[in-house]
Amino acid sequence: MKRRYGVVVALCAATALLTMTACGSSGKGSSASGTTTLKIVAADYGTGPSNTSQIYWQGIADAFHQANPSITVQVQTINWNDFDNQIQTMVQNKQYPDITEGDYFANYAQEGLLYPVSDVFSNPSNLLGVFKTLGSYNNVQYGMPFTTSSRTLFYNKKLFTAAGITSAPQTWADVQADAAAIKAKGNIGFGLPLGPEEAQAESLLWMLGNGGNYTDSSGHFTINSSQNIETFQFLKQLVASGDTEPNPGTKNRTDLWKQFAQGQIGMINGSPALIPIIQAGKVLSDSDWASVPIPGKTGPLATTLGVCDFTAAFKNGNTSKQAAIKKFLDFAYSDTYQLQFDKEYDLLPATNSATQQLSSDPVFGPFLKALPQAVQYPSSTAWAATKTQIQQTIGTAITGDPSKVLGAIQQTATKG
Amino acid sequence: MTQQLVSTVRPRQKTRRRFQEALTPILWIGPALGLIAVIVLWPVVVLFQTSFQHISPDGFVLGSAGGKNFSNLFDEPDLNGVLIRTVIWVGAVVIVTMAISMLLAQVFNARWPGRRVARWALIAPWAASVTMTALVFRWALDANNGVINVFLHQIGLIKSFNSNAADWLGRPAYAFAWMIAVAVFVSLPFTTYALLAGLQSIPGDIYEAARVDGATPWQMYRRITLPLLRPAFLVAALINIINVFNSFPIIWEMTRGGPGHETSTTTTFLFQLKQSFIGESAAMSVINFALIVVVVLAFLRASRWREQVS
Numbered sequence: 001m002k003r004r005y006g007v008v009v010a011l012c013a014a015t016a017l018l019t020m021t022a023c024g025s026s027g028k029g030s031s032a033s034g035t036t037t038l039k040i041v042a043a044d045y046g047t048g049p050s051n052t053s054q055i056y057w058q059g060i061a062d063a064f065h066q067a068n069p070s071i072t073v074q075v076q077t078i079n080w081n082d083f084d085n086q087i088q089t090m091v092q093n094k095q096y097p098d099i100t101e102g103d104y105f106a107n108y109a110q111e112g113l114l115y116p117v118s119d120v121f122s123n124p125s126n127l128l129g130v131f132k133t134l135g136s137y138n139n140v141q142y143g144m145p146f147t148t149s150s151r152t153l154f155y156n157k158k159l160f161t162a163a164g165i166t167s168a169p170q171t172w173a174d175v176q177a178d179a180a181a182i183k184a185k186g187n188i189g190f191g192l193p194l195g196p197e198e199a200q201a202e203s204l205l206w207m208l209g210n211g212g213n214y215t216d217s218s219g220h221f222t223i224n225s226s227q228n229i230e231t232f233q234f235l236k237q238l239v240a241s242g243d244t245e246p247n248p249g250t251k252n253r254t255d256l257w258k259q260f261a262q263g264q265i266g267m268i269n270g271s272p273a274l275i276p277i278i279q280a281g282k283v284l285s286d287s288d289w290a291s292v293p294i295p296g297k298t299g300p301l302a303t304t305l306g307v308c309d310f311t312a313a314f315k316n317g318n319t320s321k322q323a324a325i326k327k328f329l330d331f332a333y334s335d336t337y338q339l340q341f342d343k344e345y346d347l348l349p350a351t352n353s354a355t356q357q358l359s360s361d362p363v364f365g366p367f368l369k370a371l372p373q374a375v376q377y378p379s380s381t382a383w384a385a386t387k388t389q390i391q392q393t394i395g396t397a398i399t400g401d402p403s404k405v406l407g408a409i410q411q412t413a414t415k416g
Numbered sequence: 417m418t419q420q421l422v423s424t425v426r427p428r429q430k431t432r433r434r435f436q437e438a439l440t441p442i443l444w445i446g447p448a449l450g451l452i453a454v455i456v457l458w459p460v461v462v463l464f465q466t467s468f469q470h471i472s473p474d475g476f477v478l479g480s481a482g483g484k485n486f487s488n489l490f491d492e493p494d495l496n497g498v499l500i501r502t503v504i505w506v507g508a509v510v511i512v513t514m515a516i517s518m519l520l521a522q523v524f525n526a527r528w529p530g531r532r533v534a535r536w537a538l539i540a541p542w543a544a545s546v547t548m549t550a551l552v553f554r555w556a557l558d559a560n561n562g563v564i565n566v567f568l569h570q571i572g573l574i575k576s577f578n579s580n581a582a583d584w585l586g587r588p589a590y591a592f593a594w595m596i597a598v599a600v601f602v603s604l605p606f607t608t609y610a611l612l613a614g615l616q617s618i619p620g621d622i623y624e625a626a627r628v629d630g631a632t633p634w635q636m637y638r639r640i641t642l643p644l645l646r647p648a649f650l651v652a653a654l655i656n657i658i659n660v661f662n663s664f665p666i667i668w669e670m671t672r673g674g675p676g677h678e679t680s681t682t683t684t685f686l687f688q689l690k691q692s693f694i695g696e697s698a699a700m701s702v703i704n705f706a707l708i709v710v711v712v713l714a715f716l717r718a719s720r721w722r723e724q725v726s
Contacts, residue, residue, distance in 0.1 A: 088691055092475035111474050188578055196672060245578060246559060247586025249675035259560060264578065385473055385692040392688060396676035408493070 036324045037072045041087065043102030043309065044077040045345045047258070047277055053077045056341060057101075064331050071324045078102075081197050081252065084388070096314040098325055104135060104143035104310035105384040113314055114142040120313040120326045121333070126351045130372050131308040134379045143310035144329070145350035147341060149271040150367050150374055151205055151305045152291040156284065159187055159266045168292040170300050172209065172234060175267065179243035182266035189243040191260055191268035192235070194395035197252035200377070200387050203394050204305055205269050206231050208375060209296030214386075214413075215378045221386070221413040224406035232402035234297075239398050249395020269294060271307065272346040272363075306374025308350065386413040463705065466698035473692045485695035489703070492696075494677040494685070501592065502661070502681040506711075508596050509660045513603040514653055520604065521611035542605035550669035553598050557670075559583035588678040591671050595679065598666050603659070607652045614648025615641070650719050657715060661708050682707070 040061070046052035054077040061073035076097075078086050083102050090097060096113065108114050117124045117135075121144055128145050135143025155168060155178075163181035179189025193202050207213055212227035222228070238244060245251055245265070260268045261281030268274075270291070278284050293300035311332075313325045338354035341347065348364055348371075349355050358364045377383060389412045397405035470481035489495065524535055541549060556564045559582040568574040574582050585591045618641065626636050664683050667673055673680030673688060680688065686700035715721075 085691060088473070092473075092690075092694065094475060107472075107474060111472065111476060113474065186576065196674060242580075246580040246583040247675065250583075250586040250671065264560065388691050392674070393676045395674065396678070399675065 035070050035072060036321055037074060038098045038321070038324055038328060039074045039076065040099040040101065040328075041076045041078065041090070041097040042100070043083045044079045045273065045347070047254070047280065051276070051280075051344060056344060060332050060337055064328055067331070068324075068327060071327065073328060080254065084384075088384075096316060098316060098321065099311055099313050099329070101146050101311045102309055104312050105381075106137045106142075106379060107381040107384050108312065108314075109137035109140075109142040110381045115313045115315055115322065115325070117141045117144050120322060120329055122326065122330050126333070126353055128308075128350050128352065128355065128371075130306070130374070131310075131350070131376070134308060134376050135310050136379065137381070143312050144333075145308050146311045146333075147345075147347045148306060148308045148350050148371065149273060149347050150370065151201065151269050151271055151294060151307070153267060153294045154260065154270045154274055154289055154291045155267045156260070156263060156265065156289055158263065158284070158288045159185070163266075168290065169267065169295045171295050172297050175295050176238055176241070176243055179238070179266060180241065183243055188245045188259070188265045189267065190238070191251075191256040191265040192239070192244040192248040193251050193253040193256045193268075194248040194398060195250050195252040196391040196395075197254060198391075199394045200390045201305060201307065202253070202269060203390065204375070204377070205294055205301075206235060208301055208303070208305070209294065210234075211297075213375065215380075219378065219380060221378070221382070221410055223386075223410040223413060224403060228406055229403045232397045232406065236398050236402060249398050263288075272348070272367075275346040276344075303373045303375050304370070306371055306376055308376070382413050382415075389413075460705065463698055463701055466695060467702045469695055469698075471694040473694070475694065481695050485693075485699040488693070488696050489689075489699045494680070498677055498680050498682055498685045501679070502683075502707075505592075505596065505599075505663075505681050506657060506661050509599040509603060509663075510653060510656045512596070513600045513607050513656055513660075514649070516600065517604055517607035517611050517652070518649075520608040521615055524608065524612050525615045538605050538608060540605075541602050546602050546663075547665040547669055549602055550598060550666045553594070554585065554670045557584045557594060559586065585671055586675075588675065592679050595666050595670050598670070599660060599663060602666070603656055607656060610652040610655075611645065611648055614645045617648075618644045650721060653719075654712065654715060657711060658708060661711070 040057060042053055042057050044053045046055075054075060057075040057077065061075050065072055080102075087097075087100055087102070091108065091113065117127070118141075121127075124141065124144075127141075128148065131143075131145045131148070132141055135141050135145060153169070159182050160166075160168075160178070163178070163185050165178050165181055169175045169178050175190060181189075183189040193199070204214060207228050210227045210231045212222070212225055212231055214221060214223055216222050235248075239248055245256065245259075256265065256268060257270060257274050257277050258281070259265050260270070260274070261278045261283060263281075263283045278289060294304060295301075311329065313322075313329070315322075333351060335351070335354045335357065338349040338351055339357065342349050342354075342358070342364075348367060349358060355368055359368060378386075386409065389409050393405060393409065467485055468481055468483075470478045470484070472478055520538070524531065524538070556562045559565065559578050561577065562582075564584075565574055565577060565582045569577065569582075576582070580587070584594055622640055622644075623636055626640060631639070662683055663681075664687065667679060667681060667684045668687070671679045673684040677685055677688070682700060682704045686697045686704060689697035689700055
């Protein structure tokens with residue numbers, strides 16, 4: 001009898017606790033004492049605890065709090081593999097973060113969830129103009145470019161020499177021949193990450209090589225165009241010949257980049273962010289690898305993929321919060337922090353003032369000049385769902401029927 | 417004592433008293449009922465509601481969808497594969513788990529030196545988080561340097577790393593088989609302990625009597641152990657069916673259901689749908705719910721649960 005009584009008490013306590021926490025969670029955000037708490041959720045560009053973006057953002061948050069004691073900034077970083085998924089879940093549950101840094105989606109602007117840039121940033125004209133359209137919805141800018149990068153082909157000179165290859169590949173035929181030669185020596189020829197992490201980037205890089213893209217020049221989706229189908233037929237054949245890692249549809253970028261840094265992969269498409277990973281691996285010295293324009297079907301790409309990551313500010317219906325967000329973003333976008341980020345991850349700045357400081361840099365300068373011509377992802381509101389579908393399924397075009405897989409994605413993109 | 421009190425009070429007080437007596441159990445079970453209502457029933461109601469709503473990918477209700485979520489779901493080209501895989505998943509994991517656990521329980525019930533240590537060791541996979549176990553296996557199966565591949569390489573079964581043969585999780589059929597193995601691994605401790613408890617509840621004198629009558633060990637196992645173990649066996653099997661059907665972390669951590677949806681079960685599939693199609697995901701969840709209810713009812717009926725267990 002006594003024991004049962006205990007159970008009931010425990011149950012009562014549990015119910016009480018549940019109802020109490022349910023009430024307790026509603027009044028979060030700004031408290032009566034005049035302090036404001038902001039929550040920033042950022043993608044993690046680091047490869048481990050030593051260079052996680054948590055450190056970068058916490059440094060800014062601490063310095064900002066010191067200058068503005070009434071505002072506290074909570075930092076949460078999420079790895080790229082889960083970033084979109086978790087942000088989407090927060091949005092679906094209406095637990096909006098105040099600021100996000102990473103992918104930006106036009107559909108959040110369409111739903112009226114975001115502040116226009118002019119409301120939360122003092123000097124919008126300092127943001128790189130090239131990516132303005134990508135961050136806009138209905139001609140109003142909502143996404144603020146934070147960091148940019150371009151894609152090039154990285155290759156392992158050591159493996160090339162060992163396989164008797166003397167020059168970098170320029171065409172798909174070169175890629176295939178070189179990959180086969182490297183594979184014959186027992187290594188992976190080409191690293192092809194078509195797994196869910198960033199399949200949309202790898203696919204686009206190959207599509208561009210055959211004159212294809214996700215959209216045509218007027219912005220209509222052309223995912224299952226004949227060029228794109230041909231591209232995937234080439235990839236299918238490349239994989240079937242064993243010139244890539246096995247089963248590319250299940251392999252993610254981060255893992256393959258690390259494997260490239262370990263010296264096991266001959267060629268891989270990468271961004272400058274791959275450089276610190278190579279250096280941290282301590283297997284390849286600076287002279288053991290090089291990067292060149294990405295090979296296309298008949299010659300190297302004239303324009304590459306320019307990737308831009310954005311910050312965006314969610315409306316939380318509170319003007320004091322809006323002012324705090326503005327203060328913080330102005331603070332975080334200072335040249336010091338822009339350059340610190342770029343130094344940490346070898347990525348590129350996204351403000352005009354920071355860019356000017358790097359324009360004569362031997363590594364970054366050329367890319368910054370090429371940036372205005374770079375190909376970008378579609379800016380339409382259908383992109384978020386389309387991208388999810390690409391990430392999940394495009395890898396199956398390697399084992400299945402490319403026209404069928406691309407056709408299904410096209411259908412999602414145009415469903416409206 | 418109570419009898420005396422009741423007999424001395426007037427009729428009106430008597431009815432009041434009876435009313436209070438009727439109330440007492442509600443006071444006792446009330447909190448539990450409340451919890452069940454809030455934590456179990458309410459989400460089911462919301463789930464059914466959601467499955468008929470048109471919801472934007474960002475969580476805004478745009479009105480009623482009628483049966484559109486369900487028709488979209490049934491139009492998914494991958495749905496059939498997912499359903500078939502779910503049946504294989506539950507069937508294989510539960511049957512293999514029960515078979516191995518029957519053996520293990522028998523071993524752990526016998527007396528032998530070191531049994532105590534072995535019993536403790538069996539708890540380990542249970543105590544470790546399933547997510548952690550799944551991650552350990554994912555890296556152990558890594559095509560490049562996973563410990564399982566290193567071992568297979570050393571004994572000559574795998575010729576080279578980074579080959580198709582070493583890439584267990586990249587090939588859907590093999591990935592699925594490995595995940596079934598991991599699911600069995602994490603289900604064994606509970607099942608074995610449930611069966612062990614059942615074995616220990618069988619009185620020793622029954623066996624003694626049988627031995628006196630000249631029964632062979634096999635006869636004793638078939639005629640005494642199996643029938644008396646039936647209640648424990650049924651409970652363990654049922655709980656396993658429910659657990660395995662709803663299992664998410666193993667598949668999510670090892671393959672994310674990929675490539676495509678080729679290693680997804682309904683539980684991981686509905687999570688993937690949720691990213692862009694909340695209503696359709698809820699529809700899948702309703703189907704999932706209906707499926708498990710049907711499976712459990714069928715199981716209870718087939719096993720004549722009432723006579724055996726309660």
